[in-house]
Amino acid sequence: FFFQAEDGIRDIGVTGVQTCALPISIAHQDIFKIASHHRFQWEEAQQSHVILFPEGMVKLNGSAGEVLSLVDGKNSVDHIVNALKEKFQGVESIEKDILSMIQFALDKAWIERVN
Secondary structure, three states, X not given: OOEEEEEOOOOOOOOEEEOOOOOOOOOOOOEEEEOOOOEEEEEOOXXXXXXXXXXXXXXXXXXXXXXXXOXXXXXXXXXXXXXXXXXXXXXXXXXXXXXXXXXXXXXXOOEEXXX
């Protein structure tokens, strides 16, 4: 379970696998929502979830889409982790990957803290 983002701002043709070398600054009780001026949606033409914002678009792989689909301003990080652990049983290090994805999205300002 890892995530990959294609960032149209840098280069629409470049796809990179992101790993978490970032310090995790989120807690399990935190609640996040998609940031203002951003929209998370399924893009039929891309056959993937994307984040749209005034400066461009980020195409997400399935794992990132699964995580961000639960970032709704109501679900806590703990709820997101438990829901995805249940859905993807037996995947090693899934919690770390989920926390890394949420941290990455927060650092990129795709999401914002509600509480």
